[in-house]
Amino acid sequence: MSYLLPHLHSGWAVDQAILAEEERLVIIRFGHDWDETCMQMDEVLAAVAETIKNFAVIYLVDITEINWALKDKQEFIDIVETVYRGARKGRGLVIAPKDYSTKYRY
Template identity: 40%
Template structure:
């Protein structure tokens, strides 16, 4: 099997179309600067997970330095941000970090990412706008606390 890269959304219009185009699958968009170490790490996990979740999730990337359209609206200030959409609706996930709008920290385990995507998809399919992550990530804020 040949190498497959994650589809990159090159304009705001492409982001909108990706979100609008999926009727039955979760749309996962990784926003960030592809030159950042955190983004490269997340992309590697997403790349490994994408074929395993393709039945229920479509995974995309978006370079926030090329497509700044959503930076303010979605508060894309972290090096890497993963957001979820279902039937043109932003899906929120409670990671225990205090930020339910997006996944803005790095994971190190492919299965952990798959578990999150499954939980978000199942909740979305049931009409929920907010789901609880399969694990509490509150330690992330303590680890990343400044000062």
């Protein structure tokens, strides 16, 4: 059923999908189209997509296409701290402490 839902193929595309929606909730299923559990989830998502289209949009992301690992503990701590501080201030969007757009070449 994954063929019925739009896919995002890069980190940049995920970011743009989130930023483009000001009113609707963005639902993203991260996983593999071939995974049995994801297939079950995709069936549910495809079945409700039309019903919730006024207040939510659904995307699928194949994690093998945009997956990269953090190799530095401090870098991870910095990201978590930035998100935590932003959330405490009621922000829905925070700026990463480091620019990942060119380093990992999504």
